Amino acid sequence: MNSIIKSFSEHGTFVQPDTLDYILSKDDPKEFTSFLTKNLKEFPLVLTLNHINDIEQLTKVEETPIPSANFPEIKKLQTKMLSSIYSGEFQYKPSEEIELEYDDPDKDDQIQLPDEEPREEAVPQVIDIKKVKGWKPKAKEYDPEINIIKDVTGNSICEGTTNDFTKLFVNRYNSLRKILRNQRRELTNAIPIDRVKKSGVKEIQLVGIVKDVRTTTNGHRLIELEDETDIAKCIALKDNREAMRLANEVVLDEIVGIRGQLSKNGDLIVVHSIVYPDISIQNEKHKSDVPVFAAFLSDIHVGSKQFMEDEWQAFLRWINGEMGNSRQRDVAGKIKYVIIPGDIVDGIGIYPNQDKELSIVDVYRQYEALAEQLRLIPDHISMIVQPGNHDAVRPAEPQPTFEKEIQDLFSGMDMTFIGNPCYLSLHGVEVLTYHGQSLLDYATNIQHLKYNEPVEIMKTMLRKHHLAPTYGGYTPLAPEHLDYMVIDRIPDIFVTGHVHLAQIGDYRGVTLINASSWQAQTSYQKMLNFIPDSAKLPIVDLKTGNVTMMDFSKKLL
Numbered sequence: 001m002n003s004i005i006k007s008f009s010e011h012g013t014f015v016q017p018d019t020l021d022y023i024l025s026k027d028d029p030k031e032f033t034s035f036l037t038k039n040l041k042e043f044p045l046v047l048t049l050n051h052i053n054d055i056e057q058l059t060k061v062e063e064t065p066i067p068s069a070n071f072p073e074i075k076k077l078q079t080k081m082l083s084s085i086y087s088g089e090f091q092y093k094p095s096e097e098i099e100l101e102y103d104d105p106d107k108d109d110q111i112q113l114p115d116e117e118p119r120e121e122a123v124p125q126v127i128d129i130k131k132v133k134g135w136k137p138k139a140k141e142y143d144p145e146i147n148i149i150k151d152v153t154g155n156s157i158c159e160g161t162t163n164d165f166t167k168l169f170v171n172r173y174n175s176l177r178k179i180l181r182n183q184r185r186e187l188t189n190a191i192p193i194d195r196v197k198k199s200g201v202k203e204i205q206l207v208g209i210v211k212d213v214r215t216t217t218n219g220h221r222l223i224e225l226e227d228e229t230d231i232a233k234c235i236a237l238k239d240n241r242e243a244m245r246l247a248n249e250v251v252l253d254e255i256v257g258i259r260g261q262l263s264k265n266g267d268l269i270v271v272h273s274i275v276y277p278d279i280s281i282q283n284e285k286h287k288s289d290v291p292v293f294a295a296f297l298s299d300i301h302v303g304s305k306q307f308m309e310d311e312w313q314a315f316l317r318w319i320n321g322e323m324g325n326s327r328q329r330d331v332a333g334k335i336k337y338v339i340i341p342g343d344i345v346d347g348i349g350i351y352p353n354q355d356k357e358l359s360i361v362d363v364y365r366q367y368e369a370l371a372e373q374l375r376l377i378p379d380h381i382s383m384i385v386q387p388g389n390h391d392a393v394r395p396a397e398p399q400p401t402f403e404k405e406i407q408d409l410f411s412g413m414d415m416t417f418i419g420n421p422c423y424l425s426l427h428g429v430e431v432l433t434y435h436g437q438s439l440l441d442y443a444t445n446i447q448h449l450k451y452n453e454p455v456e457i458m459k460t461m462l463r464k465h466h467l468a469p470t471y472g473g474y475t476p477l478a479p480e481h482l483d484y485m486v487i488d489r490i491p492d493i494f495v496t497g498h499v500h501l502a503q504i505g506d507y508r509g510v511t512l513i514n515a516s517s518w519q520a521q522t523s524y525q526k527m528l529n530f531i532p533d534s535a536k537l538p539i540v541d542l543k544t545g546n547v548t549m550m551d552f553s554k555k556l557l
Contacts, residue, residue, distance in 0.1 A: 035055075147424060150489075152399070167479070168480060220238050283490055285545060286429050293334045293541055301343055304346035312518055312552075318550070318552070319335065345370055363392050364405075371410045401420075421484065515538055537551075
């Protein structure tokens with residue numbers, strides 16, 4: 001039994017007790033475990049009987065002849081789905097059908113291929129930085145002030161049990177219900193769901209977690225809302241445009257408030273309005289007392305063949321005062337912090353055939369190569385680094401920071417390692433930094449949001465006060481007892497990466513930044529007609545709140 005648990009735990013997967021019993025009931029549990037690990041497309045945080053059932057059903061299908069299917073129509077449907085996500089134009093051209101005959105070759109018929117020669121690594125060049133005479137960076141005059149406010153690193157206690165998931169959702173519910181009831185006047189008289197029919201009030205106010213949401217055959221929006229007492233079926237009628245607009249933004253597992261009235265037969269609540277936690281219009285912004293800047297350097301992807309070495313070297317020369325006009329060099333001299341929100345290397349095995357696009361095929365060598373590059377950043381600058389989905393940490397969010405073995409590669413540098421997401425403050429200015437994998441979940445679940453408009457998605461995250469509410473989507477979630485994905489305090493700066501775009505915005509006083517990348521278009525992005533906006537560097541003046549953008553995709557003067 002221990003060997004079976006160990007074989008899954010090596011992949012970061014927990015096994016539910018009933019699932020383990022099912023595996024042990026097999027004639028050869030070890031062989032069945034090997035069969036499961038070979039057929040799992042990706043390892044879940046918790047292995048359930050449903051996962052095993054899916055694998056057994058799939059292998060049964062593969063053993064039977066596959067009937068002919070209208071593959072061009074399937075591809076057209078897939079293309080349409082991708083277009084809606086990426087707002088791109090995709091075209092599918094069916095290839096000519098060719099009938100091929102196969103026979104089973106004997107050993108003598110097989111061609112012996114020559115052994116593949118080891119690939120030579122292409123490590124980014126470590127350039128020579130010259131000391132610039134007369135360049136005196138102002139940021140050097142100030143000591144760093146970094147305060148970590150909220151981070152899962154060192155605080156992860158989940159084991160993947162049912163009890164863990166219960167505690168996660170109870171914590172989420174209690175945290176956001178408190179915000180809704182205390183800060184939204186529309187919900188000051190919210191009642192438990194089991195008291196709806198007995199309340200006798202004209203307008204019903206509820207707070208709950210979204211158990212299900214769907215569009216009815218008549219075009220109405222049906223929301224099942226659950227609290228600790230009961231479940232209520234709420235319907236937003238298609239004739240009520242405002243209610244429908246809000247209902248179309250509702251996603252699974254989030255906490256919302258609903259105002260409405262009981263239907264005549266008492267089985268539905270007709271929605272008048274849906275209330276999200278949101279941010280106060282009078283939100284006050286914190287500012288630094290000293291004139292220092294923070295720069296945001298996301299998605300470096302060292303180890304990729306598409307790493308933009310020339311542009312990166314231009315950045316290094318600029319931040320050392322070697323390049324740029326007088327104004328640009330003045331900005332470089334005021335940078336006190338460089339925040340790196342994830343995907344600092346390209347990683348290994350993140351997507352199919354990634355190995356063909358790697359210039360460095362060993363993940364630890366990728367981190368070593370990055371460390372050699374970051375050593376060229378001036379000593380007076382403090383770096384703050386968090387992981388992303390390409391990095392060598394657990395895939396489930398919230399992600400604790402890098403293991404000591406990786407951190408040691410960066411020894412001697414002024415570097416603070418944080419988890420994903422993380423709340424921190426710089427000279428009193430609060431920053432919420434999150435790599436941003438759930439941007440795709442939001443873009444696919446809310447019709448008007450687009451993957452290539454991350455700032456609009458970030459506004460929605462702030463309105464909902466949650467970074468990744470939906471369990472079972474593109475973003476794997478770990479059942480920590482405290483929901484670290486809840487936005488329970490309003491940051492001054494909210495930064496994401498992940499989508500390789502450089503965008504800046506503002507929502508009710510919160511500065512929104514999607515922090516570009518240092519990787520050119522990959523073959524996967526090319527297939528999706530997705531064009532990254534790379535080699536840009538957003539910079540925030542912590543004293544004034546002003547934002548500027550350095551563009552290293554163009555030659556500096």
